[in-house]
Amino acid sequence: MSKSTVSTIAAARTHDAAESCWSCGAMRVAQFCGACGKVQPPAPVDYFSFFGLPPKLNLDVATLEKEFYELSRKLHPDLNARAGSKEQEWSLEQSSRLNDAYRTLKDPIKRTQYLLHLEGVQLEEQSKSATEKARATGEVKKQIVPPDLLEEVFELNMQLEELRMEKKTGEDDPALIAEIEKHKAALEQKYEALFQELQSYWKSWDGLIEREQAGQAVPAGERKQALDKMVDVLNRRNYIRNLVRDVNEALEGSS
Amino acid sequence: MSYSDKVIDHYNHPRNVGSMDKSSPDVGTGLVGAPECGDVMKLQIKVNRDTNVIEEAKFKTFGCGSAIASSSLATEWVKGKTVDEALTIKNMDIVKELSLPPVKIHCSVLAEDAIRAAIGDWKKKQESAKPVAAEAK
Amino acid sequence: MTTDRIVGIDLGTTNSLVAFMQGESPVVIPGEDGLNLVPSVVALDENNQPVIGSSARRYLIETPERAVYSVKRLMGRGVEDVQEELKLFPFRLADDLQPGEVLRIKLGDKTFTPPEISALILRQLKRNAERHFGGPVSKAVITVPAYFNDAQRQATKDAGRIAGLEVLRLVNEPTAASLAYGLDQKQNGIIAVYDLGGGTFDISILKLHDGIFEVIATNGDTHLGGDDIDNLLITIALDDIRGDMNLDLRRNAEAVQAIRKSVIEAKIALSSQASAKLDVELRGGRRYQREVTREQFEQLIQPIIDRTVGPCKQAMKDAGLKPEQIDEAVLVGGSTRIPKVRALVKELFQREPHSDLNPDEVVALGAAVQANILGGGSVATENMLLLDVTPLSLGIEVAGGVTDKIILRNSTIPASATQFYTTQIDGQANVAMCPRASSAAARKRKSKYSPATASPTSRSRA
Numbered sequence: 001m002s003k004s005t006v007s008t009i010a011a012a013r014t015h016d017a018a019e020s021c022w023s024c025g026a027m028r029v030a031q032f033c034g035a036c037g038k039v040q041p042p043a044p045v046d047y048f049s050f051f052g053l054p055p056k057l058n059l060d061v062a063t064l065e066k067e068f069y070e071l072s073r074k075l076h077p078d079l080n081a082r083a084g085s086k087e088q089e090w091s092l093e094q095s096s097r098l099n100d101a102y103r104t105l106k107d108p109i110k111r112t113q114y115l116l117h118l119e120g121v122q123l124e125e126q127s128k129s130a131t132e133k134a135r136a137t138g139e140v141k142k143q144i145v146p147p148d149l150l151e152e153v154f155e156l157n158m159q160l161e162e163l164r165m166e167k168k169t170g171e172d173d174p175a176l177i178a179e180i181e182k183h184k185a186a187l188e189q190k191y192e193a194l195f196q197e198l199q200s201y202w203k204s205w206d207g208l209i210e211r212e213q214a215g216q217a218v219p220a221g222e223r224k225q226a227l228d229k230m231v232d233v234l235n236r237r238n239y240i241r242n243l244v245r246d247v248n249e250a251l252e253g254s255s
Numbered sequence: 256m257s258y259s260d261k262v263i264d265h266y267n268h269p270r271n272v273g274s275m276d277k278s279s280p281d282v283g284t285g286l287v288g289a290p291e292c293g294d295v296m297k298l299q300i301k302v303n304r305d306t307n308v309i310e311e312a313k314f315k316t317f318g319c320g321s322a323i324a325s326s327s328l329a330t331e332w333v334k335g336k337t338v339d340e341a342l343t344i345k346n347m348d349i350v351k352e353l354s355l356p357p358v359k360i361h362c363s364v365l366a367e368d369a370i371r372a373a374i375g376d377w378k379k380k381q382e383s384a385k386p387v388a389a390e391a392k
Numbered sequence: 393m394t395t396d397r398i399v400g401i402d403l404g405t406t407n408s409l410v411a412f413m414q415g416e417s418p419v420v421i422p423g424e425d426g427l428n429l430v431p432s433v434v435a436l437d438e439n440n441q442p443v444i445g446s447s448a449r450r451y452l453i454e455t456p457e458r459a460v461y462s463v464k465r466l467m468g469r470g471v472e473d474v475q476e477e478l479k480l481f482p483f484r485l486a487d488d489l490q491p492g493e494v495l496r497i498k499l500g501d502k503t504f505t506p507p508e509i510s511a512l513i514l515r516q517l518k519r520n521a522e523r524h525f526g527g528p529v530s531k532a533v534i535t536v537p538a539y540f541n542d543a544q545r546q547a548t549k550d551a552g553r554i555a556g557l558e559v560l561r562l563v564n565e566p567t568a569a570s571l572a573y574g575l576d577q578k579q580n581g582i583i584a585v586y587d588l589g590g591g592t593f594d595i596s597i598l599k600l601h602d603g604i605f606e607v608i609a610t611n612g613d614t615h616l617g618g619d620d621i622d623n624l625l626i627t628i629a630l631d632d633i634r635g636d637m638n639l640d641l642r643r644n645a646e647a648v649q650a651i652r653k654s655v656i657e658a659k660i661a662l663s664s665q666a667s668a669k670l671d672v673e674l675r676g677g678r679r680y681q682r683e684v685t686r687e688q689f690e691q692l693i694q695p696i697i698d699r700t701v702g703p704c705k706q707a708m709k710d711a712g713l714k715p716e717q718i719d720e721a722v723l724v725g726g727s728t729r730i731p732k733v734r735a736l737v738k739e740l741f742q743r744e745p746h747s748d749l750n751p752d753e754v755v756a757l758g759a760a761v762q763a764n765i766l767g768g769g770s771v772a773t774e775n776m777l778l779l780d781v782t783p784l785s786l787g788i789e790v791a792g793g794v795t796d797k798i799i800l801r802n803s804t805i806p807a808s809a810t811q812f813y814t815t816q817i818d819g820q821a822n823v824a825m826c827p828r829a830s831s832a833a834a835r836k837r838k839s840k841y842s843p844a845t846a847s848p849t850s851r852s853r854a
């Protein structure tokens with residue numbers, strides 16, 4: 001999981017709507033005052049709340065973009081260049097929050113990873129703690145990735161290595177290339193299918209959020225199950241992504 | 256500006272790269288992956304049936320420099336150890352030896368996993384004992 | 393615009409310009425000589441007084457050891473980084489430079505850092521503007537190549553400060569150019585800005601949406617430009633002279649400058665003529681003459697201009713766009729006057745590129761537009777907003793020397809990221825923070841496992 005893209009924040013879900021604008025005293029809107037337009041001090045909210053969205057995964061990117069542009073017009077430092085120094089600072093912070101939030105939410109994978117992060121799933125830790133458990137109990141660690149996928153990844157990597165060797169010695173093995181191409185097509189299909197699978201889990205997650213919004217209690221187990229499924233898909237996807245990239249690199253120039 | 260010298264040494268001169276016959280009853284094979292990055296590692300051991308000493312170890316890793324160095328080091332370490340001794344190797348030992356940075360800890364986890372998986376595979380073969388059924392794979 | 397005047401400055405490798413927003417359109421402020429372009433040349437005269445611009449040019453030939461040009465190539469770089477440049481350019485470094493020290497360049501018997509030399513150019517532009525306004529100018533927007541790294545940007549800011557200018561923003565050159573174009577055309581769509589200047593190459597892809605200029609991807613090469621073409625031709629001429637006349641002029645700065653002048657003239661002529669003549673007077677009444685046809689010229693420069701293809705493709709890939717999705721291609725920088733370059737751009741983006749605005753001036757004009765926006769805007773710039781990106785990934789160096797990338801390249805700025813780190817050793821009380829920028833080129837991932845050739849540092853994580 002690329003922790004690099006998700007900045008860590010206090011996941012306060014809602015902000016205090018009762019606060020008022022520091023400048024004109026009117027009721028404040030999240031990032032800027034609706035009455036006088038002044039930029040407000042940043043509040044620690046998650047990216048979904050920043051855009052006034054519920055933490056659902058199916059979202060309309062075109063609407064998000066429009067919202068992003070509109071907020072940029074209010075918050076960007078260039079447009080607040082003549083404001084007081086405090087305001088300029090807030091504008092810088094608010095605007096970088098806005099950019100981070102937009103960059104994260106517009107990308108379906110980053111959005112999913114971010115949600116998992118908000119929900120406290122620590123992907124980096126998973127494998128390590130499973131290993132520690134295996135060490136303590138002496139049991140064989142259950143691999144997070146299905147063995148047959150590992151097998152396939154390994155096999156294909158062997159073939160790629162062969163291809164690279166051949167390229168170095170100037171040989172050409174059309175049969176090998178053809179076979180790798182075939183694998184590649186299959187992998188790309190799988191990659192697509194994984195995305196669709198992920199989307200189906202989005203649906204169940206969103207359904208769960210909707211139930212919560214309607215005031216129904218959602219059992220923790222159900223929540224966890226929905227999250228686990230997404231983690232699993234993302235893990236498998238990492239392998240396929242690497243593999244497709246490597247295949248492309250190895251094939252480059254060999255045709 | 257880059258990896259520690261030990262990592263680079265293992266990376267440039269990996270020890271024990273290769274493979275052994277995985278259907279052999281004395282060979283245990285561990286194939287593991289790091290979901291964080293999508294890397295794979297295969298580590299094999301050949302165990303003396305009478306002494307339980309690991310006589311031979313081979314690996315093949317498709318992954319980052321740290322993963323290659325970790326698995327290379329792992330094969331060096333397990334050789335000459337008994338199976339039970341080998342099970343005491345912890346990923347943090349590898350981290351210390353190679354001075355891996357925090358972001359590369361999972362690479363060492365992968366190596367420990369591979370040792371455990373290989374030993375697990377070998378043990379399974381010993382349990383299903385005598386008639387060594389040629390496995391499906 | 394009532395209180396303070398903010399000017400836009402293009403601090404170029406070859407030429408520099410200053411512009412401002414006059415009413416509803418940006419204009420370049422000419423110098424005393426009536427010319428818009430101030431050559432980025434600095435010299436010391438007989439009395440050790442700095443001479444800047446066109447008047448400094450003659451020193452390049454007469455007393456080359458007292459003059460310097462293309463100093464932008466040295467901005468923000470250390471002795472270690474510039475060895476290549478030193479082979480090709482007659483930069484004379486101070487003799488007592490220690491490794492890791494800021495570069496110092498010798499002019500006569502004095503030494504200057506690159507920012508100090510750039511500051512002299514900036515000061516000249518400032519003077520030109522002040523003469524034009526009849527009042528002081530203290531604030532500026534300065535443009536830099538999009539692919540400049542942090543040290544290079546910092547050096548540019550330093551230059552501004554030394555020149556007595558408050559640098560409100562550094563704007564990426566291709567982005568600035570797009571502002572000038574956008575002002576003109578007022579339309580929505582995707583544009584690609586191809587900027588091949590004297591010493592740097594940038595490609596930027598932007599999305600224009602009701603006055604918002606959103607950069608989606610940028611790429612480039614901070615050491616690729618018209619200078620490289622000149623150097624190539626100079627090398628050929630020097631070889632010719634060595635072969636035909638048995639005269640080795642490689643160490644003769646004066647002669648090299650004379651050849652450079654002739655080569656540049658020929659290069660410019662070849663953009664409109666089928667052939668041009670190199671004609672250089674050498675010592676002892678000898679003469680070097682050679683006819684160059686456009687065909688020969690194009691063949692010679694092909695490898696140089698081909699180096700722009702990779703960055704363009706990478707930028708399109710990063711933007712997730714195919715050539716047919718690009719609505720406009722815009723040419724910026726003097727080197728885009730070369731027909732062969734135009735042909736390449738046409739092929740890359742599959743459409744006839746625009747060059748309605750003077751490619752030498754468009755960056756400065758755009759800087760003036762940005763200056764106007766920062767100053768509170770006007771009718772023309774109302775609604776205009778520039779959303780630029782970081783061209784390089786930013787990261788923190790962690791133990792073991794690995795760089796943990798925390799802001800990926802092409803992220804809209806301002807951007808922030810928080811990452812938690814633990815200490816390496818128990819009880820450790822201090823940590824050293826080492827921000828790092830990495831270029832796309834350095835991150836190209838090598839084959840996974842071929843110990844003989846791959847380096848472990850080349851692995852990247854998407």
Ligand code: FES
Pocket residue numbers: 289291292293294318319320321322359361362365
């Ligand atoms: S980065 Fe994945 S094993 Fe090293």
